[in-house]
Amino acid sequence: MKINWGTGIVLAFIAFITFILYFVYRMSTDDRANHDLVTEEYYKKELRYQQEIDASKNAAKMGAELKVAKSEMGITIQFPEQFDFDKIKGTVSLYRPSNKHLDVDFPISLSKTHLLIPDNRLVDGRWDITVNWSYEGNTFLHKEKLVY
Template sequence: MKINWGTGIVLAFIAFISFIMYFVIQMAMDDRANHDLVTEDYYKQELEYQKEIDAERSASKMKANLKVTKSAQGLTLVFPKDFDVNQITGTVSLYRPSNKHLDFNLPISLSNTHLLIPDNRLVDGRWDITVQWKYKDKTFLHKEKLTY
């Protein structure tokens, strides 16, 4: 039996498409791969994004920038010194992109301008830290990616 050019090209396309479909189906059915969204309420967070942009702008306008430093005791957040620490409220969210079970939130309660997140809560690797805080009815936001 003789195969001409047209038949050979059609057979090559069918073989290639079958090969690709096999791997697509194999990866979709594999239990080792995690196909979840990055966060559970991704679409809700997307709608809130403009508020985050406004909070970041107000932080830069009022010079309310935070400093995040690593130390032997853990992660230290330094709030602006000219703000009254008794009027600062909010939350600190630590997000681990590789494992959602390590994510946690902490309320902000300050006695001085420093907030310490203990070293025993932080596993080595990449963390995304988000600090949402209020001072005198102004909302501020600080986001940072760090490797611990």
């Protein structure tokens, strides 16, 4: 049987399309490929972005800058000393870009002017730390990237 040029081109196109469809199917059904969004409820979070900008500006205006540092026991978040630590409320979010199962949110409860995040909760690598806190009706926001 002899194949002419037209038949050969059609067979090449069919083989190529089959090859591409095989890989599309394989990647969409493979459990090892993670196709999640970066964060849950991404669009709702984007709508609240102006509030985050205002809280960051508020922190800079009122001198409410936080200091985040690594220590042997974990991560220490130092709150400004001019604020009464009993009146500080809020949450600390630890976001791991490489694995959403390691993300942690916990409330701020201070007994001194600093907060310690224990070493046993942290895996080596990059962490995005977001401290959303309030003091006497004013909201503040601190974001920082830290490699632990």
